[in-house]
Amino acid sequence: MRIIVVVYNFGVISMRSLTEIEQNRLAKLERLQERGESPFPHRAERTHSIAMATQYFSERSSDKEENEENGLEITLCGRLRAVRTMGKLAFAHIEDVSGRIQLLLRADAIGKDRLKQFESDFDLGDIVQVTGKLMETRTGEVTLDLSGFRMLAKSISPLPAAKEVDAEGDRKVYSAFDNVEARYRERYADLAINPHVREIFRVRSRVVSALRSFLDKRDFLEVETPVLQPIYGGAAARPFSTHHNQLHQDLFLRISFELYLKRLLVGGFERVYEIGRDFRNEGVSLTHNPEFTQLEFYWAYADYEDVMQMTEQMVAFVAKKVCNSPLVTYQGHQLNFHPPWRRVSLRDALAEYSDIDYVACSANQLASHFKSRGLKVPSDATRGKLIEMLFSKYVEPHFIQPTFVYDYPRDISPLAKTKEDDSDTVERFEVFVGGLELCNAFTELNDPIDQEQRFLDMGGNYDKDSGEAHPLDLDYLKAMSYGMPPNGGFGMGVDRLVMLLTDQSSIREVILFPHLRSKE
RNA sequence: GGGCCGCUAGCUCAAUUGGCAGAGCAGGGGCCUUUUAAGCCCUUGGUUACAGGUUCGAGUCCUGUGCGGCUCACCA
Structure with missing residues (x-):
């Protein structure tokens, strides 16, 4: 690699170091221009998708001859993924x-000249438009027998070279681009050459659309509430802060969306x-990204029992819609989303997996359970916090x-x-x-007097914990004081x-573009 | 933030005890009318993440930095 200045038509387009391959491709681009072929024409024509x-x-007609004789010329567009030249013919x-x-x-x-031009000036990764008639090769592969081709977008940087082939349903990949x-x-390159990655995001889109259709069908109204908030709340997490200049x-x-919804x-x-x-300004892990997508709904005149029922129906609906079955393989386990799901109280779950019945335990007794298990006791954790920590350590992985x-x-909710x-x-x-923890839901507190007391209690804890007062959302309390129907709320x-x-x-x-530390 | 592991050609990876930095694919030049990881012949390509150190000699050993992976902590 060396630093060079590339002059392209009207001026300098790049001063970064170009690889030899990139320099070669720029030379090809110039040859195209010299022949009057734009390397980046404004418009494409296409009569069919490949499928x-x-x-x-x-x-x-199953009559092959007939098919080839009378076949229509069609025009396809796409990215050049493989080329095999064979003298007076080439496959791609x-x-x-x-x-x-x-x-x-x-x-x-x-x-002969046109074929030579293809061989010398077209590269893997180029976006091309091709016209021809469909035929079958000797091996029975449907193939477009070209009468013409043109460049739609010249690829200057080589895509990470993944060689792949579809062989009887088995997709073999050679030199896979798999450096995480x-x-x-370069997620764009990842998507361009890894079809299984594209598939994840197709599924993701279907998941979101299935969630919407499930909720819309039940008369839930989709709304949008502020992302920029003067006071954050609805969850216990540190926020990102920003500033409005004017x-x-x-x-x-x-x-979270909770208080606005x-x-x-x-x-x-x-x-x-x-x-x-x-957006949560906290640790990044296999299951945490600083920004993540949440579904929350609030349902007046329902309680957490109603929400439980709807949850299992909704997730089973999505699984069936997206995976065609309520049975889903996850990390070697077969998950069954078909309702009803197991229900167990936090107390029973903890007793089952850790032999601790917290109802009988004071905070001090819980702390001694920590010590006897060799766990560090957080200095200022409430009783509820200790229970939750025991739960995530001893119970969660079993579910x-x-x-x-x-x-x-109560004190953690x-x-x-x-x-x-x-x-x-x-x-x-x-x-x-x-x-994984997937959902969190409750019968929502709608008593403004109780709510104010809870905020004040939490505020005290936060003062001790982080030195930062937990924000007290007076406007939310005011809203509730007008009268909020009893309701069940849900987040996933x-x-x-x-x-x-x-x-x-x-x-x-x-996540298409997960958060990464900046480079350099 | 802590611990462990990793970083070698555009991509995927080698390199014995510290002893000439390599292969396949991609790229370049040729041959080739049914290939599909096409094949055959020839060939270019390296600040071994970065900065120091030890050594006659460092991809390899040591220290630091960066980035990543895993993990722990944090995360009602």
Whole structure:
């Protein structure tokens, strides 16, 4: 590699170091121009997608001769993925979004010079337009016998070279582009050459659309609430902060939608949902990305039992819609989303897997359980926090099949309503699948007096914990003071649902452009 | 943030105990009318992530930095 200045038509387009391959390709680009062929024409023509073309061919007369004699000329577009030159003929493959097809270039059809131009000036990765008639080769592969071709977009940088071939359903890949960092940094290249990566994002799109159709059918109204918020809330997480210059106002990127969506219940909407992005300024892991997609819905006159039922129906609906079955393979396990799902109280779950019955334990006794198990006791954790930590350590990993865990300690659930007969416990559930926490939901607290007290209690904890006061959302309390219908609320990590339905163990594999540390 | 592991050609990977930095694909030049990882002949391509150190000699050993992966912590 060396630093050179490339002069292209009107001026300098690049001063970065170009590889030898890139320099070669720029030379090819110039040869195209010298012949009057634009390397980047304004418009393309296309009569069929590749999938339509092959389908059309196979549905026509089975008489091969007839087919080839009377076949229509069709024009396809796509990326050049393979070239095999053989003297006076050449084979190639192009790929579009619908599939790939073989091309045949014959000197006696297009001319010796034209074939030579193809061989010398067209590269893997070029976007091309090709015209010809469909035929079958000796081996029975549907092939476009070209009468013409043209460049649509010259590829200057070589795509990471993955050689691949479809052989009887087996897709063999040679020199796969599978360096994880490189794939994320150049996701466009990853998508361009790894069809299984494209498929993940097709599934992701179908998941979101299935969620919408499920909720829309049940009269939920899709809404959009502020991403930039003067006060953040609805979850316990550190926010990203930003600033509005003209208003001289500090703002936060939302960490949840909850408080705004419930304001809408005060406003008279009875069923609302939002699918959007949350931002949490915290650790990155296999299951955490700083920005992630969340579904939240709020349902007036329902409680957490109703929400549990709807949750299992909704997720099973999505699985069936997207994977054609409520049975899904995830990391070697067969998950069954068919309702009803197992339900177990947090108390019973913890007793089952750790032999600790927390109802009988004070915070101090819980702390001694920590010590006897060799765990560090956080200095200022509440009793509820200790219970939750024991749960995530001893219980969570056991829940492979979708499982509702219900009834949580009050002091870690400031927005949930307590049980009628137990003021230390709230009507809350979480869903665990494949070892992941997928959903969090509760019978929502709608008593503004109780809510204010909870905020104040939490504020105290946050003061001790981080030195930062937890924001008290007075406007939210005001909204609730007008009268909020009793309701059930629900939140789900959409990225995690996509992980489950695409058998991915890393959240980054289901996010198109996952967050990466900046390079240099 | 801590621990462990990794970083070699455009891509995927080798390189014995510290002893000439290599292969396949991609690229370039040829031959080739049914190939499909086409084949055959020839061939270009390297600041071994970066900066130091030890050594006659470092891809290899040591220190630091960057980035990544895994993991722990954090994350109601």
